[in-house]
Amino acid sequence: MSASDILLWVALPYLTIAVFVTGMFWRYKYDKFGWTTRSSQLYERKVIRIASPLFHLGILAVLGGHVMGLLIPENWTHAAGLSEDAYHLMAVGLGAVAGACTLFGISLLIYRRRTNGAVFAATTRNDKAMYVFLVAAICLGLLTTLVGSGIVGEGYNYRETVSPWFRSIFLMDPKPELMAQAPASFHIHAVAGMLLFLIWPFTRLVHAFSAPVQYLFRPYVVYRERGPHDPGSRTARRGWERVG
Secondary structure, X not given: OOHHHHHHHHHHHHHHHHHHHHHHHHHHHHOHHXXXXXXXXXXXXXXXXXXXXXXXXXXXXXXXXXXXXXXXXXXXXXXXXXXXXXXXXXXXXXXXXXXXXXXXXXXXXXXXXXXXXXXXXOOOHHHHHHHHHHHXXXXXXXXXXXXXXXXXXXOOOHHHOHHHHHHHHHOOOOOHHHHHOOOHXXXXXXXXXXXXXXXXXXXXXXXXXXXXXXXXXXXXXXXXXXXXXXXXXXXXXOOXXXXX
C-alpha cells in the first residue's frame, strides 16, 4: 500500500472529521449571529421559488441515497429481501433523478446570483468558493452514479469496497486498501466530498444543521380578550375628541 493511499484514505478522512466537528463547535459558540443563510429572497423571488425547493429536496434525496449506500451493509439489504439487481435499479434511478434535480436547482441559484444585481452584490468571495466546491461534488457524484450503473464504463459495485471503507473510518479501524481498489471516479468524488466538509463550518452551509427545536418547548403565548371597559375596545369617533 502506497503512502498516498494512507494520506487520502486514512489521514484526510480523520482530518476532515476533526476540522468539521471543531469548526462547527467554534462557529456556533463564537459566531452565532453569522450562523445564517444570509437569505436574499427579498431581492428576487421569482427564480428562487423554483430553484430553492429543487435544490433542497434534491440534496435531501442525495443524502438519503448516501446513507443507504454507505452506512447499510450489503448483506442487510439481501436479508431484507432486496436483491442486488433491485437495489442497483433503485439506486441508479433515484440517484440520477435526485442528482439531476440538485444540479438544476444549484444552476438556477447560481444564475440568479450572477444576473440579479442586488443578489450578486450580496455574494461574498466565501460564497463563490463554496459554490465551486458544492457544484464539483454534485457533478462528480452524478459521474460516479453513471460509472457505477454501467452507463459509462463496465459498472462497479461500490458496496463491496467504498462502503466498507467508509464505515471502517467511523469504527476506528480504517481499511484504505478497500478504497484503493475503487475506480478513479470514486476517488475523485470522495476527495471532493471531504474537501466540501472541510470548508463547511466556515461557510453559509452551517444552516443545514439548524432546526427550530426550541420552538417546540417555548412557553405558551397568552392572548387576552378585551372587555367592555377596556379603553382599547372603544369605537373610534369621527373628528376631534374633547380633552378633559
